[in-house]
Amino acid sequence: MNASTELKKYNPVIAWLxxxxxxxxxxxxxxxxLIGIVATSLIGSLGDIHFDGVLDMHIGAKTPVWFFIAEGFINWFSFAVLLFIAGRIFSKSAFRIVDVFGTQAFCRLPTLISAAALLLPANKRVLDELTKMVQNPNQLPALPLADTAIFAAVMIIVLVMLVWMVTLMYRxxxxxxxxxxxxxxxxxxxxxxxxEVISKTGIFVMIKFMPQN
Amino acid sequence: MSNLPIQCPACKDQLKVRHLVCDVCQTQVEGRYELPLLMRLDTQEQIFLIDFIKCSGSLKDMATLMKLSYPTVRNRLDEIIDKIKQFEKTVLKESREKNK
Known part of the structure; x- marks a missing residue:
């Protein structure tokens, strides 16, 4: 028997999740x-899905692909740096910087599922209708039931992924x-x-200095 | 051979060694001996420390052996270190009280 036999105590599926x-x-x-952050940004760029803050996610303006990737890196980096500083202040352990930055990058994997779910065309149609409704409150939105159901399902997926991501970040x-x-x-x-404040500010600064084509 | 009990089943206090015997000549020693520090750890912790020594004190090798991540293994080691420090404090306190 060695120390690895202790693993049997844990349910590996729950531990992995x-x-x-x-x-x-x-x-x-x-x-x-990091592969996950880049992949999420690339998927996001297909549907103008911006991760404009550590926890934020919005469908927004068309921007170059690099902008989506930069958003992903700003979100990951700003939070990881702060956690590293907090760890240095509060922990008595001699922990490694690569563990803090690595695990925080890994935590963002659920956003890949959110970005993929938001790409569904039904989602865009519902959002367009809702935007029209906001601009013209007297006009009733023409929303097919199937699209509304898909939109609701996507919102639930996005919410679950957000909760999962925060749980992972804490762990x-x-x-x-x-x-x-x-x-x-x-x-x-x-x-x-x-x-959240730093990442939002960073992205705002990036927009300000973005070359206008 | 069964595991050495280290805690009293009734009050959970630390057990002491009262009786030792030689398996070859049956010589018996009676007294009141403290358990060595490492023997006060539970079996899993003792196994961990033996594996850690076998890995030449490398947490990386330990993580590979245990199929766990590096910080998980380091945290386990930190817990054992804290426990040992606590034992040392208790031993020191007990010896001070004895000397009074």
């Missing part, structure tokens, strides 16, 4: 996570910095709020 960082961290998670922070309890929860929430 909610705390994959028991098994994966460091360089592997960083590579997978990644707790494992990579060896923090638990109130200290971990409060520092995580504070970092999330600050990162």
């Amino acid at each position: 909610f705390n994959p960082f028991t098994y994966i961290a460091g360089r592997e998670s960083l590579i997978i996570g 990644a922070y707790a494992v990579s910095c060896n923090l638990k309890g109130t200290k971990a929860i409060i520092s995580f929430i504070v970092c999330l709020v600050i990162a």
Whole structure:
């Protein structure tokens, strides 16, 4: 018997879904996570889906592909840097920077599913109708039932993916910095709020200085 | 051979060694001995430490052996370190009380 036999105690499916960082961290998670961020940005660029903030997701303006990729990197980097600083302040463990950045990149994988779900044409049709309704409140939207059902399903998927991503982000922070309890929860929430502001500001600055064609 | 019990089943306090026997000549020693520090850890923690020594103290090799991530293994080691420090404090406190 060696220490690996302890693994039998855990349900691997649940562990992989909610705390994959028991098994994966460091360089592997960083590579997978960065590929995921680029893939999400490329899918997003097909439907003008912008991840314009650590937790935000909107269908917006047509921009070059690099802009979508930059948004993804700003969101990941701003949050990871703050968590790394918080970890240095609150953790007694000697943790590695690659674990914090790698696991946080990995956490963004659910946005890949959100971006793919938002690409469905029915979704765009419903959003167009809703925009028309906002612009002209007297006009009733012509929404086919199937499109509305798909739109509702997509919104549920996006919401579930968002909750899953935040759960993963917290677990990644707790494992990579060896923090638990109130200290971990409060520092995580504070970092999330600050990162949301920083990422939004970063993206805003990028828009300001974007070359106009 | 069954596992060495380290905790009292009734009050959960640390057990002491009272009786030792030589398997070859049957010589018996009676006394009141403290369990060595590492013996106070539970079986899983002792196995972890043995594996860690076998891996030459490399957390990376330990992670590969346990099929777990590096931070998970490091966190496990940190927990054991904390436990050992706690034991050391208790031993120190007990010896101070004895000397009084």
